[in-house]
Amino acid sequence: MKTASQRKKDPELVRRTLLDCAMRLALEHGPAGLTVQAVAEAAGVTKGGLFHHFPSKQALVEGLFADLVEKLDADIEAAMAKDPQPRGSFTRAYVRATFDDLPQGQGNPAAALYVSALAEPSVLRMWADWFTARLERHRATDDEPSLEIVRMAADGAWLAHLMRADGAAVPDAAGLRERLIAMTLTD
Amino acid sequence: MKTASQRKKDPELVRRTLLDCAMRLALEHGPAGLTVQAVAEAAGVTKGGLFHHFPSKQALVEGLFADLVEKLDADIEAAMAKDPQPRGSFTRAYVRATFDDLPQGQGNPAAALYVSALAEPSVLRMWADWFTARLERHRATDDEPSLEIVRMAADGAWLAHLMRADGAAVPDAAGLRERLIAMTLTD
DNA sequence: CGCAACATACCAACCAAAAGGTATGTTGCA
């Protein structure tokens, strides 16, 4: 991004750039690398400029995760639209979205980002609210213990993926994914 | 702990106290609350005293997780000793240990501790090494996809427990646990 | 329209606090 004097004023773009850069930095260097200084610099803005858009660092982090939840929600919605079978459709979509959204590239700082952000009560609340709301909405089709186990296994796979030491990939992610989806149909 | 002038010199005890206090602080306030100052203070020692036992903060964190892995390993070993059925015995023990070691009390900063510590490559390596070694050792009895799913579901349950917003407990942890164990027997 | 009045979007410099770490003492046990 060019410096402010060279570009047209476009606060919405700056806001987006800040969020994008924050996400990139956090994924690459973990939560310790997510400093307002670094984010502002990466976005071609000064710290003061950042604080104009986000009144505090917490607000920035909240914006980050609001984006993330929104994206996950959209992916799940899309996956559900293509699923003819009603029973377990949310669980299948959850599995698909979880496996598809695995951040590729270097994986270990990403884990720290996600879960350490959940130390922030406001972020934790965001996630919990979203999840319980979806669970409530699809209670009729996805409220079975066997499906809960599938979702938890997906979470576990997500965690395993994030925590894999250096290149060591998760053995057979695709096969695992299909197996979990099959579990929602045959039970 | 009394101050140094009032107590007998007992470096081993001080070391243990430091690790225990560090664990407590991290569980209560998350990784951000795990400062050498706070740990030393809580243990009734000054910062200089802490740095005498642990040459750096990273060393302290590594000691913390070495303890954790050791405890988990002991629990799994104990659970396996009481399990007559060979097939899936490691997976069952893993499930039992995972559910039994759920840190009670307020849970959200704990999640941050665990996973953010895994941003430290040395800690991540510790965990990965332990896990792959156990997997290799029990390859004959626990190398089936269905058992892998059970272990991942246990991880997911662990994550869900850590991430529950304020009091909201995981619905039916005990039932879930039994269900997972049953899955290792009936498949 | 044209221009003053105001609001928005930034920048540059600075600040207090807290962090990890070190250098140098002091104390107590063998």
Place this chain on the structure above:
DNA sequence: TGCAACATACCTTTTGGTTGGTATGTTGCG
């Protein structure tokens, strides 16, 4: 006495955050 086990005091860096100012729009009014 000598060394391990601490305490005290200090340093450096980095952090989130603030302050005052400036450039760029936007709006109301004669």
